[in-house]
Amino acid sequence: MPLSMYQASVPIFQKMLGNLSQILDKAASQAAGRKIDPTVLLNTRLYPDMFPLLRQVQLTTDFARSCAARLAGQEVPKVPDTETTIDELKARIDKTVDFLKATKPAQIDGTEAKDITFPIGGNPMTFKGQSYLVGFAMPNFYFHLTTAYAILRHCGVDVGKRDFLGALS
């Protein structure tokens, strides 16, 4: 079966978000073992004008959710940025995965040439579906996902690339 817009997006988001949730579990458990306040991890940044871990995780879910919604021609569900704990971030990830599960191949496939318009930095921008997916949503998703991972590694959390990639098949 040819690569489809759905196969190139939704299952990947689901899998990588599941991996992120497990990485956050390891972070929580290791922080507890080392008597590190998990809030310290959530507020860690790699540089003062970069987003901290908490915001990186929120943005990772945002790029997955908005990509699936926009390709499917739906309003992007609004999610308030109110999390303050690892458990709350994991709940946000779960909610995102639920939304992705509810998004069906028939809603996403065939959207290669569909106009996707939304504001970037206040200005409306229009992509074709394919460019939006492979040239915008995916790089942004991986950007924030990897930065979240990198912040945890920088804090000494013992995870590896296998945790990031998850099961290979």
Add this chain to the structure above:
Amino acid sequence: MPLSMYQASVPIFQKMLGNLSQILDKAASQAAGRKIDPTVLLNTRLYPDMFPLLRQVQLTTDFARSCAARLAGQEVPKVPDTETTIDELKARIDKTVDFLKATKPAQIDGTEAKDITFPIGGNPMTFKGQSYLVGFAMPNFYFHLTTAYAILRHCGVDVGKRDFLGALS
């Protein structure tokens, strides 16, 4: 036109590697302006058991090159890991982009169900082309690319996500 294995891989690698090369230019120029030895940047790690910037850039090119070669059914071109300067890393990126330019859609398209076998951690692993691309090569590519960017940001290099993403269209 439906999303193809080529469109989901080669042009993305080319574009993101071009962005990385420009980010390295900014790093070199800013390091010179601040009298920072660029070698310090190249040897910076986010944690002692993580790879330094130099290796992250090498690996970013490796995942792009090996993905294009394997999908195209070619031997992965061997590239010695001998770089020690930003200019040499940029030359490695250029060489990778040249290889990607020489890889044509007809060599990559239709490889969704093709068996891709190669060793991971010493054990032979077989993927279907599509899983290999979206579930292995892409996440690995973005993992090392984003970590390279994150190391430079951590060093205070003044670049932003727009440099990472490049021109949007």
